[in-house]
Amino acid sequence: MSSDEAHLEEWAWLARAADGDDASFHLLVERYQGRLLNYFLRAGAKEHAEDLVQETFIRLYRHRSRAKPLARFTTYAHTLAHHVWIDHLRKHGRALRTQEAVRAHTDTEDQRSSRTAPARLDAERLLDALSPDLRDTVVLVVYQGLTHPEAAEALGIPEGTVKSRIFHAMQRMRALLDEQPHARPHEPHG
Amino acid sequence: MNPTDERIPDRPESDPRFGPVLETLRAWPDAPAPALAGVIAARIARERLRRRHAALALAAGAMALLGTGAWLLLRAPQEAEVASASSELEAVVPAPEPTIIPVETAAAPTPEAPDELARAREWLLRHQDDAGGWTMGRSGASANYTVGTSALAMLALANGERSAELQEALDRAARFLARTQQPSGVFGPDITGSLYNHALACLALLRARPGGDAECERALRRGLDLLANAQRPEGGWTYLRSRGAPNTSLTVWALLVLMRAEEAGYHDYRPALDSGLAWLQDVIDEKGRAGYRRPGDHPHGSETLTAAAALCFLDHPDALDPRLRLMIENIRTDLHAAAGPLDLYRTFFQTAALRAEPEPDAELARVATRLRAVQDQHGDDAGSWPPLDRWSSAGGRVYSTALALLALNGG
Structure with missing residues (x-):
């Protein structure tokens, strides 16, 4: 089945769900639950994903x-997911910022106090360095496979803004990677 | 070169300069798909139940507004423009002695009592007129609102399991409502508060939907058209006779009808629905309180309008977040603080909104206990509720019984 056929099928499932066919809605859940879980995890939802x-x-x-x-149905699904995520950030923004501050403080202390604890610089750490807007855009495009026009629709922003957000996010993450050797001078080798 | 001076490529994520970044990002493996289908199916089942109750309770609450309108007409027929129906009533109508249920009695949740609800339904059925409607002669309420009261009784009954007898009663009631339609399309008499009658009748016809009854279908379509055409240019609704500014009290009513109409397959009213919701959004302040004509416009309190407006956004949470959350919290706080006399009118909006919450709310159990404590247990009116709040003296026992049934989820 081609991608287009899959999306036609998904819209058809939703239409049948609107007519009361719960089994069709179940099919949508089965197909999208994994994708959406990974969207929220990479957007930063962690235990709430x-x-x-x-x-x-x-x-x-x-x-x-x-x-x-x-x-495409996937664009629509990600639009809803984005709204859910934004609502969550608004509702829990203060708590999330506190958690991030605690984590950042703890990480810094770890790096200062331990010569052996490797500073974990992976995808999550790179994404954590981004603002929610930049991160959301990167996740939709890089991980979820949305095109720039699709991401623009999901985020409710112009397509050019998607491009610039991706670019600035990539710049920031590249800078973080470039700084990594200096940030981990005592990481054991071999 | 300053990074910000770099030219932005068409696809930055594929630019070779960012290859290591992309490589690092893609090293994050996919988490395995969760098994959420069962959980989501259960939540959807609850969602269906909540939506049905929300719609019915909205109707109930609006009926209380109807009762208010009746009082206002009786007391001040010269007033063509009624401000906040509930709040103005407080100003002009002396409230009857309140029926106070001790808080201690109300605090403990009680199990469902289906027999009590069945008796209430039976009482309503016994008091249906031969013509199909419910008159309120015994309670002295205004005949101007027989249409609205009958529609409310229909809504309360339609929520129960439909036996053949019940369906026949609903069909008769629907035909009664259809016969009350004026050449203009409005259900009920041409009075200042006719929009309350009209909206309730539309809701009841949408809910009852007697199969294949062309007369009722035509009447409903005409009624919906009238409602959509009565929308003010600002997006809200006001009294049919008025050309004044819209108000939240009537706008909520119109929106509820149009939302249920769309669910029932009448898709022509989407533009009216959208502009109405937009108007309603604009009267809700940042603290989650709905004003009467504008944010902060609370001539006699905001509790009822806040709950009523919140109900309109239950199906449209994206339109209002995060204010909807604030509204729900306000409703919970207001309901918890309402430890004095029962006010069916306000409580029905509030309980309907709380029913839309994912988890059961303790306030609902308190309300149920308080209502059951005042249900008549003996005599001819056993199973019904007396007109015990300040508004139900206008709507009578049919009104209070229907409201109580809807509030208890068992109508």
């Missing part, structure tokens, strides 16, 4: 009669 996946499907269910197949 599964809850947010659920919330996204609940919103999809609420909108099932009104959704119009004007784009």
